[in-house]
Amino acid sequence: xxxxQVDAVPEPKYxxxxxxxxxxxxxxxxxxxxxxxxxxLAARFGVARATLRQALEQLELEGRLQRRRGVGTTVxxxxxxxxxxxxxxxxxxxxxxxxxxxxxxxxxxxASVAAMLSEGPDAPVHSVRRTRMxxxxxxxxxxxxxxxxxxxxxxxxESAGGSARGRAVLRELHRLELEGQERAVxxxxxxxxxxxxxDRLPGAPVLVVTTRYFAQGVTAAxxxxxxxxxxxxxxxxxxxxxxxxxx
Amino acid sequence: xxxxQVDAVPEPKYxxxxxxxxxxxxxxxxxxxxxxxxxxLAARFGVARATLRQALEQLELEGRLQRRRGVGTTVxxxxxxxxxxxxxxxxxxxxxxxxxxxxxxxxxxxASVAAMLSEGPDAPVHSVRRTRMxxxxxxxxxxxxxxxxxxxxxxxxESAGGSARGRAVLRELHRLELEGQERAVxxxxxxxxxxxxxDRLPGAPVLVVTTRYFAQGVTAAxxxxxxxxxxxxxxxxxxxxxxxxxx
DNA sequence: CCAAAGGATTGGTCTTGACCAAGAGGGGGG
DNA sequence: CCCCCCTCTTGGTCAAGACCAATCCTTTGG
Numbered sequence: 001x002x003x004x005q006v007d008a009v010p011e012p013k014y015x016x017x018x019x020x021x022x023x024x025x026x027x028x029x030x031x032x033x034x035x036x037x038x039x040x041l042a043a044r045f046g047v048a049r050a051t052l053r054q055a056l057e058q059l060e061l062e063g064r065l066q067r068r069r070g071v072g073t074t075v076x077x078x079x080x081x082x083x084x085x086x087x088x089x090x091x092x093x094x095x096x097x098x099x100x101x102x103x104x105x106x107x108x109x110x111a112s113v114a115a116m117l118s119e120g121p122d123a124p125v126h127s128v129r130r131t132r133m134x135x136x137x138x139x140x141x142x143x144x145x146x147x148x149x150x151x152x153x154x155x156x157x158e159s160a161g162g163s164a165r166g167r168a169v170l171r172e173l174h175r176l177e178l179e180g181q182e183r184a185v186x187x188x189x190x191x192x193x194x195x196x197x198x199d200r201l202p203g204a205p206v207l208v209v210t211t212r213y214f215a216q217g218v219t220a221a222x223x224x225x226x227x228x229x230x231x232x233x234x235x236x237x238x239x240x241x242x243x244x245x246x247x
Numbered sequence: 248x249x250x251x252q253v254d255a256v257p258e259p260k261y262x263x264x265x266x267x268x269x270x271x272x273x274x275x276x277x278x279x280x281x282x283x284x285x286x287x288l289a290a291r292f293g294v295a296r297a298t299l300r301q302a303l304e305q306l307e308l309e310g311r312l313q314r315r316r317g318v319g320t321t322v323x324x325x326x327x328x329x330x331x332x333x334x335x336x337x338x339x340x341x342x343x344x345x346x347x348x349x350x351x352x353x354x355x356x357x358a359s360v361a362a363m364l365s366e367g368p369d370a371p372v373h374s375v376r377r378t379r380m381x382x383x384x385x386x387x388x389x390x391x392x393x394x395x396x397x398x399x400x401x402x403x404x405e406s407a408g409g410s411a412r413g414r415a416v417l418r419e420l421h422r423l424e425l426e427g428q429e430r431a432v433x434x435x436x437x438x439x440x441x442x443x444x445x446d447r448l449p450g451a452p453v454l455v456v457t458t459r460y461f462a463q464g465v466t467a468a469x470x471x472x473x474x475x476x477x478x479x480x481x482x483x484x485x486x487x488x489x490x491x492x493x494x
Numbered sequence: 495c496c497a498a499a500g501g502a503t504t505g506g507t508c509t510t511g512a513c514c515a516a517g518a519g520g521g522g523g524g
Numbered sequence: 525c526c527c528c529c530c531t532c533t534t535g536g537t538c539a540a541g542a543c544c545a546a547t548c549c550t551t552t553g554g
Contacts, residue, residue: 051509069517079433186454186480207432261538298538316545317548318504
């Protein structure tokens with residue numbers, strides 16, 4: 001009766017709260033500033049802490065907030081523009097933006113990767129792990145799967161694992177003449193080991209970039225790169241002009 | 248004392264639960280099959296419903312599950328491989344995979360887009376909305392922002408809004424000789440209007456692809472494409488061989 | 495025979511309250 | 525003066541229960 005007809009589709013509280021907080025972040029807070037703690041915020045907005053947390057989780061997913069246990073919730077800086085193209089294997093690595101460490105073992109690749117390898121799912125592969133740093137922060141961790149057949153020059157040699165062997169595999173790969181690649185991006189949640197590398201909790205949202213490199217007609221390597229979705233915007237190369245035609 | 252030393256870092260219940268469910272999905276369920284309802288699952292595993300839901304949300308984020316209110320939770324099919332490159336504007340649209348409808352208005356672009364336009368943030372732009380369908384399902388919705396200056400041929404003409412005008416803008420754009428593009432992918436959460444187009448709830452995780460098209464040295468158009476993160480794997484072109492050099 | 499009404503089912507939202515674990519910071523002992 | 529330990533703060537996890545909203549399906553009435 002007296003109520004205006006605004007509530008045709010009632011908005012969830014956490015959704016409205018997210019909007020309010022988002023506006024407040026734009027107008028009343030600066031990057032790095034710390035917000036009041038969750039209990040106080042919940043009280044201030046007159047909602048349960050669980051509801052408030054639902055709003056905060058949304059904002060964290062969008063990269064607006066950063067939360068750390070024992071510390072507090074801070075306003076996140078804009079996402080890094082992280083260049084991922086045309087293929088990390090060919091990327092020299094600019095200063096303040098480079099791949100670090102490259103451990104290597106003989107772990108079997110996951111089924112989804114094994115299916116891409118030309119040598120069959122049981123062929124031996126090198127598994128090289130490396131981590132990408134930007135502005136002093138880890139933004140990605142990658143598993144590179146290289147069939148032994150792709151780098152025959154070092155098979156059997158350098159039997160020790162670790163970063164020395166990993167770098168050797170990468171060196172051999174760079175000698176190959178890569179003919180092309182296939183690439184896919186999808187959303188995932190960080191496994192426990194990836195989360196540790198990325199300084200996040202298990203299950204944190206990540207962008208998974210799967211790159212398949214071709215050489216001499218076969219799959220020379222498969223890279224599965226896991227980027228922090230909260231801090232990264234993936235960009236694709238510095239736009240060498242591409243031929244586009246009219247429809 | 249008597250406890251074995253397994254619990255160095257106790258695993259959250261929802262995380263363990265997610266693993267158990269994930270394994271069960273692989274071995275005991277088929278795509279499309281419906282799971283027991285949340286209350287029963289929670290009882291079966293001896294956890295609170297909130298905890299069970301936390302595990303289900305993770306699995307949904309990973310595209311393993313699909314949940315619909317009033318219906319139930321079903322096992323999701325593998326993600327679609329959706330081709331997004333080298334640029335939707337140049338994509339003819341295969342059968343069963345096409346852009347539909349193209350409504351057009353004069354809405355002002357968001358600040359992040361306005362900043363990319365060469366004509367300044369206040370220049371008039373066409374805002375074309377279209378939706379991409381795959382296998383009968385909506386997988387993406389896009390807002391295309393085209394400065395009036397980019398399509399002078401139709402300024403003032405076809406003053407009516409709607410899909411006719413939208414298609415006219417697209418037609419004019421195809422006549423341009425595009426010189427290149429910049430592209431970025433990031434994680435976002437669906438706004439209310441996007442969620443409606445994608446048949447999802449507001450806040451659903453989406454992959455936002457921002458493409459900037461260049462023509463004659465200026466930004467001819469900016470496309471913001473919003474893909475359902477639960478059902479899509481973004482792929483980039485059918486791999487025209489790329490020149491890669493050795494390090 | 496079809497359409498409207500109504501109830502049962504299911505996931506979505508919200509509350510209250512409790513405890514746990516990671517950091518930060520202060521105070522005391524070496 | 526430095527380092528260790530304790531405590532406090534903060535976000536993370538978990539429980540139990542209530543109600544809401546979308547959907548499906550049966551029943552009822554035309």
